[in-house]
Amino acid sequence: MNLLEHQGKELFERAGIAVPRAAHAATPDAVERFIASAPGQWVVKAQVLMGGRGKAGKIKMASSPNEGRSAAHEIMATPMPPNRQNPAGEPIRSVLVEERLAIAQEAYCAITIDRTARKPVFVVSRFGGMDIEEVAERHPESIAKFYVDTAIGYSPFIGRELAFAAKLDRGYRKQFPAIAGALYGLFFDYGAKLVEINPLALTSDGRVIASDAKVELDDDALFRNPEFDEWRKALPLDEDEILAAQAGVGIRNFRRFPGNVGTMANGAGLAMATMDAVADAGGAIANFLDVGGGANAQRVRSCYELVVNNTGATVFFINIFGGITRGDEVARGVVEAMQQTTSRKIPLVIRLTGTNEEEGRKILADAGMTPVETMDEGAREAVRLASR
Amino acid sequence: MNLLEHQGKELFERAGIAVPRAAHAATPDAVERFIASAPGQWVVKAQVLMGGRGKAGKIKMASSPNEGRSAAHEIMATPMPPNRQNPAGEPIRSVLVEERLAIAQEAYCAITIDRTARKPVFVVSRFGGMDIEEVAERHPESIAKFYVDTAIGYSPFIGRELAFAAKLDRGYRKQFPAIAGALYGLFFDYGAKLVEINPLALTSDGRVIASDAKVELDDDALFRNPEFDEWRKALPLDEDEILAAQAGVGIRNFRRFPGNVGTMANGAGLAMATMDAVADAGGAIANFLDVGGGANAQRVRSCYELVVNNTGATVFFINIFGGITRGDEVARGVVEAMQQTTSRKIPLVIRLTGTNEEEGRKILADAGMTPVETMDEGAREAVRLASR
Amino acid sequence: MSIFLDKNSKVIVQGITGSEGSYHTERMVKYGTNIVGGVTPGKGGQKTPQGLPVFDTVKEAVDATGATHTCIFVPPPFAADALYEAHDAGITLAACITEGVPVHDMLEVVGTTAGMRIIGPNCPGLVSPGKALVGIMPGHVFKEGPIGLMSRSDTLTYEVVDLLSRAGLGQSTCVGVGGDPIIGTTFVECLREFKNDAQTRALVLCGEIGGSDEEDAAAFIAEHLPELPVVAFIGGRNAPPGKSLGHAGAIISGAFGTPESKIAAFAAAGVPVAQRPSEIPQLVAERLAVRA
């Protein structure tokens, strides 16, 4: 679960990391009222998960209630522009009104998980305010890393070493080990996969302040912090995730593409391989769909409807590796699902294995579906049917 | 720092360990008022650091305000009877008025530090309510231990293993891993050297409650919990500790004995060896005194006065191994101290080493003191002077 | 021979009386795995339908049976505790089937349980065909033979094994390493073991987009296994960047983790990458024939 900036900053504050004075507002009216109650120099920032807010004009200055209102209005009027990862863009539901800092320096500090080292890793640079990928390209020597031994955890020398190795401005030095420690505490206590402060601002009056906040929490650890349920509910799911949730599959188990060959398989690895097989056979994929364990009639039906009603699929390729389930049972489930569905009918190509797989294929053929023996054969058949 | 029962129980409560409903009271009046406000079956318990309250009649039942008053009065009227460790006994300054539990079983659970394993160790027995030393003698098979790997810390399996290994009554099982975890958390968070629940009561209605609390905090870790300063001030120091504190030496650096040879040395090891040397020479030791680092005039004077005014010393044996300090400087300090003191004068035997030690001995001899060359010689001389 | 697991490995099941645990215990016993008992706190002294003893703690189970291996079926919040308990009791290999274990729990566990090999979590377990099966894999698709296999996914593994077995290419040991970001045993660690296994004469590596396990494996192969035939497969070549597909592992971020980077790494190590699972048996057979 990715947190919005204002949520991340709330966690920072709890951990003792200084953040700018701010108010979270859901409407231009609320922004106007807040600035009226607290005159000053403010920044109005779109609360979205997508990056590139500045370039998209979604961060604006405001020095009066009226300016605040129109800034918020302009920001919220249009969604974030689409990019490759979010082809639909992202609607803006709220803004953060934040004190304008007199920034002297911008640094970067993050903790993430290194899969190979199997350790949390600090990444610090004296260059902040831009993507760390950009820093890595332009100033690779400025990046300092520290792999934390989880048996020991954080100790202040880590912050000192990072500050010296990244050559942070002297103004950061005294405060940095405590900030790094607080960030590690947050990372650890809330089960985060990423915590990022970019920029970590040094103000002209010598304060070190987290000017932005990016926090990704581990969904599998959320049960330990039921307090986040509300945030989770408030978070913007993209359309695919909403559809998946409605169909009763995991929000990561469904994703749409522009093609016309619908796919479904059991297991993420097999589902990806199924997509690849369709693409290799010259087809255009309509979706990724991992049906998960147990392909009973109810589940097959909701998955079928998910694809048929929400993608451009003109054929549906079901690829089930039975493993320890019986092929005839799966086949009966598929047939039952297709009898029950009220959605439009498209041709089904089905590959299934497992005990009694031959009986299964017979059941499918009898019901007018196209059983195949292998994944490759199924992919080819599905592409053939789609291109008719 | 050893905590009183009611202080330990406050920490238990914070950690989430169930304790009996209770009120802490400093006078019989307060006990009477409390029971009047909350009628029921109560136990009145002396708040002292010494063990053996039950046998000493310092735990009494009370079913009415009047009974409460007289119980408290009787408890507080006389100090705890002396034992070998506390030859002066211990005055009773307050009592704990606690709900009377319907106890079905009494178990034992403690965490302490094993010096050899260099790990925290859980000690659990299904027999509680008596000294663990007694349990170890009578029911050694009932004692289960677990050495905690500090890199991992507590994990619930530890509590399960202990509960099964100590054969705790079934009634404990569900609750025990959480209690053990909370106790470990407390042990760790507050830097305790010992946490002990004895007995850990299983009530007839199935609750598991810490019926007593013994907590020893590490003095060296108290700076992390300034909140304990008040408790520390409220804790009963014994007379030796009070005298040591008044003289400006560490509270553990002074202890009195019934003899007439006063001693002082720099370093605990040397001070103990000095005592042993006096005893071996046939003398009776008046005290242990580690003057610590730096034997300047001010410090020597306060140590001299500490011994002369508070022990039966008729001679004072000072044993300073100079190491890197200069013998003549130490000698001048001693002479100055003896000129300044207003306390009665007793003969001084002084052994000192260090650079310029011969000049030092001359300075002492000139001032009418008895310089010696070795610890043994000093011990013999001091014993000779004391027995005159 | 085989790696990690053989006919004599004494295996216990943590969570043996739970629904998943009892179901798969029955299957493992039927496969021939030397299951010697199981653990469910509070049910010590009972027997499973197969007549296996149930213990209250892993320590008791190990003391009574001499078990060295464990198969863990416990809910995600208790998986780390189960692993710590196994480690403390002297277990040398733990297959953690549980899906959804918090990633920080695994960070802590892998950093503090030296001496115990962990397979998973979120994995189907491992099989040394003809000898023993630990986990939830379908035993009938496996066949004993010279091919070592390691894979990040489950059903895809069965698919590949099925293809190999049908092509007459039996397996020495098949390891489902698991789909989570932090796993106990990576491809590289499997390779290190297979390197010393006399039975294994060729390897199949089923990777996925995301992470850098495949790149690390390719580098290891180039350096340490120049002689052993290896065939790789990368699932998810058509996945979009920045989005998780299914389990947590399959996400592309930055330059690493893309199919291109993985395929390039294998190419550099002289490892052919199958375009489809169905190509794998042929590629393996060719490489084995060249060596023979």
Place this chain on the structure above:
Amino acid sequence: MSIFLDKNSKVIVQGITGSEGSYHTERMVKYGTNIVGGVTPGKGGQKTPQGLPVFDTVKEAVDATGATHTCIFVPPPFAADALYEAHDAGITLAACITEGVPVHDMLEVVGTTAGMRIIGPNCPGLVSPGKALVGIMPGHVFKEGPIGLMSRSDTLTYEVVDLLSRAGLGQSTCVGVGGDPIIGTTFVECLREFKNDAQTRALVLCGEIGGSDEEDAAAFIAEHLPELPVVAFIGGRNAPPGKSLGHAGAIISGAFGTPESKIAAFAAAGVPVAQRPSEIPQLVAERLAVRA
């Protein structure tokens, strides 16, 4: 030879610009210790009065000087951090002079810094006479020779060393193991090292009441050092039970830690226990003569 420390050991001082650190650095340099620099965060680039380089971090110091040993003079709240930093930088021996380190800090440190030997805390350090001195001991009382010495207290150690040196019995290495309940190096670990030291031909062990280090040492001697002459001394035979005398170590609790239990343990191991420090040289000399 010697243990833990010799002429070539490259030593840094953590807290080198502090009052204690700078005072003792001067003394260590004068003794001949190979001090190669020191660490004070924020003072990197400066030089000490002896011309030694000051670094911001231990890692920088190690990278620049190849230091393997460190002597730690930092206030108690920062001692654990200093030890972690030394360990992380690859230091192999750390003498922690600091008194008053929280006991839980040391529990954590000793459980997680495998590969680095810690002497102390709350110790005077160690000396390999004629070669190097690390810590705060008075160098002039030591003399090079065949006697290995280990001790829990400081001034008593100097007393004993002085007696030995005056009797012509020089020392191979003298280790002040420290007076705290949890120390990095116990008597047993010293014994294990002395066992393999060619220079050391006899040992002196200065123990104290409290704890069971002496009992453990006696058991080790009986099992592993039957041939090496050992003489022991136990301070505090006249201390009362249940009360700390001076530093934390000297408290008798339960059956262990009493002078009787320690003396009995040494008697069982064939180790004579000196009644007074002044008896030690004679006992050592006799035992050495018998062996010669």
